[in-house]
Amino acid sequence: MNYPSIFNDVLGPVMRGPSSSHCAASLRIGRICRDLMDGDIKNVVVQYDPNGSLATTHKSQGSDMGLFGGLLGWTADDERLPHYQHGIAEAGIDIRIKIEDIRADHPNTYKIALFNDREMRELTAISTGGGMIEVVEIDGSPVSMFGDFHETLVYVESAEKVLAYLGATIDCDALEVSAGRTRFIGIKSQAFLPDNILKELLAMEEVRFIKQLNPVLPVMSRKNLRVPFITCAEMLAYNRDKNLDLWELAVHYESARGNISHEAVYERMRDLVGIMRTSIHQGLKGTRYEDRILGCQSAGFQAKMDSGQLVGGDVLNRIILFVTSMMEMKSSMGVIVAAPTAGACGALPGAVLGAVSALGLSEDDSIKAMLAAGMIGVFISAHATFAAEVGGCQAECGSGSGMAAAAIVGLAGGSLDQALSASSMALQNSLGMICDPIANRVEAPCLGRNIMAASNALSCANIALADYNALIPLDQVVETMDQVGKSIAHELRCTALGGLSITKASLEIEARLNALSGAEELDLAARKFKIC
Numbered sequence: 001m002n003y004p005s006i007f008n009d010v011l012g013p014v015m016r017g018p019s020s021s022h023c024a025a026s027l028r029i030g031r032i033c034r035d036l037m038d039g040d041i042k043n044v045v046v047q048y049d050p051n052g053s054l055a056t057t058h059k060s061q062g063s064d065m066g067l068f069g070g071l072l073g074w075t076a077d078d079e080r081l082p083h084y085q086h087g088i089a090e091a092g093i094d095i096r097i098k099i100e101d102i103r104a105d106h107p108n109t110y111k112i113a114l115f116n117d118r119e120m121r122e123l124t125a126i127s128t129g130g131g132m133i134e135v136v137e138i139d140g141s142p143v144s145m146f147g148d149f150h151e152t153l154v155y156v157e158s159a160e161k162v163l164a165y166l167g168a169t170i171d172c173d174a175l176e177v178s179a180g181r182t183r184f185i186g187i188k189s190q191a192f193l194p195d196n197i198l199k200e201l202l203a204m205e206e207v208r209f210i211k212q213l214n215p216v217l218p219v220m221s222r223k224n225l226r227v228p229f230i231t232c233a234e235m236l237a238y239n240r241d242k243n244l245d246l247w248e249l250a251v252h253y254e255s256a257r258g259n260i261s262h263e264a265v266y267e268r269m270r271d272l273v274g275i276m277r278t279s280i281h282q283g284l285k286g287t288r289y290e291d292r293i294l295g296c297q298s299a300g301f302q303a304k305m306d307s308g309q310l311v312g313g314d315v316l317n318r319i320i321l322f323v324t325s326m327m328e329m330k331s332s333m334g335v336i337v338a339a340p341t342a343g344a345c346g347a348l349p350g351a352v353l354g355a356v357s358a359l360g361l362s363e364d365d366s367i368k369a370m371l372a373a374g375m376i377g378v379f380i381s382a383h384a385t386f387a388a389e390v391g392g393c394q395a396e397c398g399s400g401s402g403m404a405a406a407a408i409v410g411l412a413g414g415s416l417d418q419a420l421s422a423s424s425m426a427l428q429n430s431l432g433m434i435c436d437p438i439a440n441r442v443e444a445p446c447l448g449r450n451i452m453a454a455s456n457a458l459s460c461a462n463i464a465l466a467d468y469n470a471l472i473p474l475d476q477v478v479e480t481m482d483q484v485g486k487s488i489a490h491e492l493r494c495t496a497l498g499g500l501s502i503t504k505a506s507l508e509i510e511a512r513l514n515a516l517s518g519a520e521e522l523d524l525a526a527r528k529f530k531i532c
């Protein structure tokens with residue numbers, strides 16, 4: 001069973017770049033590649049499947065930026081990321097990207113070969129949405145690594161004796177011999193093996209060499225991990241004799257999931273809320289970035305709002321302003337929190353912090369609202385997806401909307417049942433939303449979809465507070481989201497091969513931006529051919 005963590009899977013990473021499933025995920029993959037090569041990389045060959053999402057989006061949506069930054073050992077919020085090509089050139093790393101049939105099952109598959117003067121290693125990984133990853137193969141042998149353990153790979157000629165030694169010597173979370181082209185023993189643990197054990201291993205004639213891969217997620221997993229509930233129905237049963245609010249249930253869940261105290265969960269959320277607030281306020285001061293479609297629009301919106309030139313609605317207009325500002329920070333490579341993704345980083349924080357600001361509420365109200373939103377996100381992450389490549393924009397902005405609706409009910413002092421109804425209705429309204437980025441950039445219609453998601457959240461919070469009947473329980477809506485997402489056509493799931501992405505105007509903007517940034521000329525004929 002998948003037990004998502006609020007801080008791994010739902011809110012975060014803290015990052016720069018247009019897309020978490022492209023930039024932050026690829027950066028994490030790059031960092032694991034760097035560890036696999038002990039930090040010494042000379043040449044890299046990256047393969048993307050022509051039928052996946054990355055073949056058409058790896059450059060414009062930031063996979064190159066993230067992957068190259070990760071290969072250099074940078075963090076997801078490193079300010080050098082926009083200059084990744086310079087960094088790679090300076091490090092003397094030669095990278096080739098090939099679009100080839102790699103028989104990928106997942107639309108976001110990275111097949112990477114790494115070389116230095118001594119060795120060649122191979123790694124295949126997928127980006128699963130919101131910056132999350134899974135490494136599925138190393139050196140031709142299947143693995144399953146999510147970046148939530150210290151991973152040690154002991155490459156062996158034969159495993160038996162080494163396995164017996166490890167079984168008797170170390171306490172770890174998992175110990176497994178690979179089945180595939182290369183023989184290694186994979187060890188998952190809370191910390192790397194002590195030096196004396198490594199020394200003893202390397203002295204054994206069966207051991208060839210050892211690789212150590214650092215975790216890339218903020219919250220670790222562990223053996224026999226248990227959570228108090230993983231569906232909404234289970235949560236309600238858990239709460240029967242407790243009468244907790246949604247934000248308190250989120251604290252209980254995350255504390256069990258991450259093996260951290262209730263206070264630590266609360267304070268970690270305080271940090272994220274602080275980063276979100278800073279992003280919005282910096283965005284309002286104005287942002288600049290060359291490879292961008294839209295200019296700075298939040299300043300104009302604020303001017304008209306302040307001078308009474310907009311249709312009234314203080315809370316909604318403050319929310320629209322905050323969503324826009326956050327999206328402008330993202331599009332100018334500023335630091336944002338993926339919430340639940342970078343493409344949908346505006347809807348939830350804009351709705352919650354906009355409502356808090358308009359209603360004159362406190363920082364603690366913001367933290368509690370964001371925890372409540374995180375709890376809804378756990379259910380979506382566990383039973384559907386945040387990846388637009390898998391589920392369209394309903395997975396990103398739709399999820400943000402469902403999370404924000406529950407959070408706003410909490411801000412208004414509504415009940416747990418009303419929060420869950422609001423979330424159910426907001427998700428119902430988002431089903432089937434496609435992903436068709438204009439000019440192959442995560443900017444438009446993303447801005448509008450984030451604003452719509454936040455507006456939908458506010459409306460659904462209000463109708464839930466007025467006790468409208470959601471009819472379909474949240475668990476069943478999430479299940480439906482998953483099914484609907486899978487039935488959206490490939491062209492409409494973040495491939496830039498359908499919808500608005502292939503309108504004449506979109507292709508013209510894309511060609512103009514590519515010319516400006518010195519990127520390859522857009523092959524319109526090839527894109528149109530693919531569309532046919």
Ligand code: SF4
Pocket residue numbers: 343344388392393394396397434435436437442443444445446449494
């Ligand atoms: S359309 Fe939606 S899912 Fe697609 S890139 Fe934009 S925000 Fe993300």
